[in-house]
Amino acid sequence: MIKEKIKLLALDLDGTTLRSDSTLSDRVKRSLETAIQSGIEVVAASGRPYASMPESILSIDGLNYSITSNGAAVCDKDGKRIRSAVIDEGDVLKILDITRDEDFIFEAFIGGRTYNDKRYTDDPIKYGCSAAYVDYVRASHGKIENMREFIYTHRRELDGVEYVCTDKRKREAVRDRIAQSTSELFITSSSENFVEISAKNATKAKGLEYVCELLKTPKENTAACGNADNDADMVLWAGLGAAARNSSKLCLDAADIVVGANDDDGVAQLIDYILKYNQK
Numbered sequence: 191m192i193k194e195k196i197k198l199l200a201l202d203l204d205g206t207t208l209r210s211d212s213t214l215s216d217r218v219k220r221s222l223e224t225a226i227q228s229g230i231e232v233v234a235a236s237g238r239p240y241a242s243m244p245e246s247i248l249s250i251d252g253l254n255y256s257i258t259s260n261g262a263a264v265c266d267k268d269g270k271r272i273r274s275a276v277i278d279e280g281d282v283l284k285i286l287d288i289t290r291d292e293d294f295i296f297e298a299f300i301g302g303r304t305y306n307d308k309r310y311t312d313d314p315i316k317y318g319c320s321a322a323y324v325d326y327v328r329a330s331h332g333k334i335e336n337m338r339e340f341i342y343t344h345r346r347e348l349d350g351v352e353y354v355c356t357d358k359r360k361r362e363a364v365r366d367r368i369a370q371s372t373s374e375l376f377i378t379s380s381s382e383n384f385v386e387i388s389a390k391n392a393t394k395a396k397g398l399e400y401v402c403e404l405l406k407t408p409k410e411n412t413a414a415c416g417n418a419d420n421d422a423d424m425v426l427w428a429g430l431g432a433a434a435r436n437s438s439k440l441c442l443d444a445a446d447i448v449v450g451a452n453d454d455d456g457v458a459q460l461i462d463y464i465l466k467y468n469q470k
Contacts, residue, residue, distance in 0.1 A: 191446045192430050192467045194410040198231040199464065200257065200398045200424060202416035203238065203247060204323075204380065206434050207457045212322050214246040221458040226252035228465060233257060233401055235394045237380045237420055239349065240265050240302035242326060255404075257397030259299050260378065260420050262349035262388050264397050271302065273400050274349075275392035277375070282345040284371045285387060286338060289364060294353040296337040297330075300344055305332030310354065318356045318383035350388035361385060378420040386420060394424035415460055416441055417452065432460050 201207045207222075208214055226232050234247050235257040243256060254267045264273035295317045298305045306327060310317050314327040334340045341351060355361035365385050369377055376390045394416075402409060414421075414428035417437040425431035426444040433445035434456045442448065449463075450456030 192413075192464070194408075194429055195468050196230060196413045196430060196464045197411040198233065198402060198405065198407045198413070199225060199461070200233045200235045200394070200401075200412065200414040200428065201457060202394075202418070202421045202424075203234060203236040203244065205417040205436065205452050206415055206421070207234075207247070207452070208244065209453050210322055212244065212326065214244070215455055215458075217455045217458045219246070219250070221455075221461040222250055223252075225461045225465065226250070228468065230464070230468075231255075231401075231405060231407070233398070235261075235397065235414070235416070235421075235424060237386065237418075238326075239263075239299045239304050240269055240271075242304055242329065255401050257394055257401070258302065259349040260376075260380075260386060260388055260392060261394045261397035261424075262299065262392035263302060264400055265302070269302070272404075273397065275389045275396070276346070277348045277350065277387070277389050277392075279345045281372050281374055281389075282341065282348060282351070285351060285368055286342060288367050288371060289353065290338075292353075292355075292360070292364060294355055294364075296341060297352045297354070298332075298334075298337065298341050298344065299349040299351070300347050301349070303332070304330040305334055305337075305340060306330045307337045308333040308335055317354050319354075320381070350386060350392065352384055352386040354383055355385070356383050380418045380420045394421060395427040398424050398427060413460070413464060415449065415457060430464075 410429040412428045413430040415432040417434040422440045422444040436451040449460045
């Protein structure tokens, strides 16, 4: 499936590069280091804001760029933001208006940090968080009593907002209303129960495109791998799009190839495949 030598590899983290317990396996770490040593630019591409990126990833020598907050920011190896795309104030007000009668759990992302509803940080499992991400949620930088007020106050500086709802019918109905209210938003999901909202140019694909332009790397020489709906645009954009076997249907449909699941070191399999092709 590879048509050109791969010079840049963008990787989603949770559910793709990281195991389900949020750890980085020794095999995948070695593969990432080998890829970098071979001259491939490895780029982390996560829904996480920069402050919540795992040290196991950021500490890898030679990892120079991170696409964070679903593409709302691109950061260099020192954590400096070199690209930013915040939600328009008017669209934030539309989101607040449409959800005014819903008692949703909200998260907000500002300047590379996560701010959560205190109810969520107090009891993440109750609101649909998987056990693997409880520590991540509780480590957020803000535990806010009134999230709607917080979002309104920071309406001009939001990288993204998301709401959590375990009622699928309600969750999707509100999502549809928000989508119909404006064409300026990108609405996606990285896991069940979550709806993630950002500016339409704040996507992982746009982040990857920016890094490629910065490094003067043609898209034909790129590969990307993910597992969730919020990865699908990046997987589709890349010259070689890969999906982990545990991926959502949207991500699988966007991919050129399918590799092993995150718990089976699928990213290591992908890197082996790329390195063999590059050595031809």
